[in-house]
Amino acid sequence: MPLGLLALAIGGFGIGLTEFVIMGLLPKVATDLGVTEPVAGWLISGYALSVAVGAIGLTAAVTRVDRKHVLLGLMVIFIAGNMISALAPGYGAMLAGRIVAALSHGAFFGVGSVVAAGLVAPDRRAGAIATMFAGLTTANVLGVPLGTFVGQQFGWRTTFWMITLIGVAALGGVALLVPGRTAGRPVATRSGGLRTEIAAFAHPQVWFSLLLTILGFGGMFGAFTYIAFTLTEVSGFATTTVPWLLILFGGGLFVGNLAGGKAADRWTIDGTLAVVLTALAVVLAVFALTARSQVLTLVSLLLMGAFGFATAPGLQMRIMHYAGRAETLASGSNIAAFNVGNALGAWLGGLTIGAGLGFTSPIWAGTGLTIGAVAVLAVAARLAVRPAQRIPARDVAGTLPDRGGLADRAPGTLG
Numbered sequence: 001m002p003l004g005l006l007a008l009a010i011g012g013f014g015i016g017l018t019e020f021v022i023m024g025l026l027p028k029v030a031t032d033l034g035v036t037e038p039v040a041g042w043l044i045s046g047y048a049l050s051v052a053v054g055a056i057g058l059t060a061a062v063t064r065v066d067r068k069h070v071l072l073g074l075m076v077i078f079i080a081g082n083m084i085s086a087l088a089p090g091y092g093a094m095l096a097g098r099i100v101a102a103l104s105h106g107a108f109f110g111v112g113s114v115v116a117a118g119l120v121a122p123d124r125r126a127g128a129i130a131t132m133f134a135g136l137t138t139a140n141v142l143g144v145p146l147g148t149f150v151g152q153q154f155g156w157r158t159t160f161w162m163i164t165l166i167g168v169a170a171l172g173g174v175a176l177l178v179p180g181r182t183a184g185r186p187v188a189t190r191s192g193g194l195r196t197e198i199a200a201f202a203h204p205q206v207w208f209s210l211l212l213t214i215l216g217f218g219g220m221f222g223a224f225t226y227i228a229f230t231l232t233e234v235s236g237f238a239t240t241t242v243p244w245l246l247i248l249f250g251g252g253l254f255v256g257n258l259a260g261g262k263a264a265d266r267w268t269i270d271g272t273l274a275v276v277l278t279a280l281a282v283v284l285a286v287f288a289l290t291a292r293s294q295v296l297t298l299v300s301l302l303l304m305g306a307f308g309f310a311t312a313p314g315l316q317m318r319i320m321h322y323a324g325r326a327e328t329l330a331s332g333s334n335i336a337a338f339n340v341g342n343a344l345g346a347w348l349g350g351l352t353i354g355a356g357l358g359f360t361s362p363i364w365a366g367t368g369l370t371i372g373a374v375a376v377l378a379v380a381a382r383l384a385v386r387p388a389q390r391i392p393a394r395d396v397a398g399t400l401p402d403r404g405g406l407a408d409r410a411p412g413t414l415g
Helices: 003-033 042-061 067-087 091-118 122-154 156-177 194-202 204-224 227-234 239-266 269-290 294-322 327-354 361-384 393-397
Strands: none
Touching: 003 042, 003 067, 003 091, 003 122, 003 156, 042 091, 042 327, 067 091, 067 156, 091 122, 091 294, 091 327, 122 156, 122 239, 122 294, 194 204, 194 327, 204 269, 204 294, 204 327, 204 361, 227 239, 239 269, 239 294, 269 294, 269 361, 294 327, 327 361
């Protein structure tokens, strides 16, 4: 494994920790800063909105900058945001720190996906992206429980100082381990500029890919957002067991992410996504039907995480493929789409609960979104085999060097 991927994974770990650890620390933060918990909740929702803004806006702003330099700059922003949070004298400063850190999130994963893919051979690109995302999934499995424990024992500011140090380690790793070139091939080079990047969105399959991401991830997170209520009110688990059950879910994320990357490299991407999304829809439906069984709930939690995140490498690779060599902004936009999907799933799940349909209704809403993703994929795959769907690489990519010839493949032969 190229050591540059390790540096990207460390960055992903720190970013994932920043995003999710606040959930376990929110009561302490709210009390310390003198705000109600609903107001403190903006530290979560404000972060999510800022991720989407940074994923598109910040990525668009740096399309002509060397990608390694972009990654270094993003980690500096990430470090600064967490330092502001750690030192925040009040709620306003804390929210500002969260927003600053979030701006680096989407752009880091968007640009990092392109760099990760450039570090390996063409038939290992999805696996390389999965390795970078492994940092994010590891944050869910190990980092969040540890960060929450540290915050409870030594104060929540200590957790943010810990995250700041992880950011410093990632910054050093990117500086030392991410090469500018590998075997004569540009890796962390710049893109062809904003006009070239925007031109990729003329390809219908780029939009299909964004819609797939929104529906596919929206399905999983629609079910996951209210999972604590399902576990306690339907399955009958004690409230104190919920954090441990979420570790089981996080383990599924970790395994599914790596397995999904390997599958997308070995088989066609559309074929892999079709199998995984269909399996996810089945798991969600079974979960909703059997949520009163604690044993089956444990199995469903693990499989929901596994199949849910097994889509991530394939979804990222799909949009990068159809964007051709103008993949940076498209990659960042797909990271924004992940967060839009999260928000959509949570919103629909909340509507179903508000309508009095019970605490399994968000799982059914997630099932519906996932079935929608399968339907969109079927239409997209059918259209992809038509010659008219192809945009020649020269029309999209200008004169950028080909990193492995992926842009020259027929769109119907992903993977």
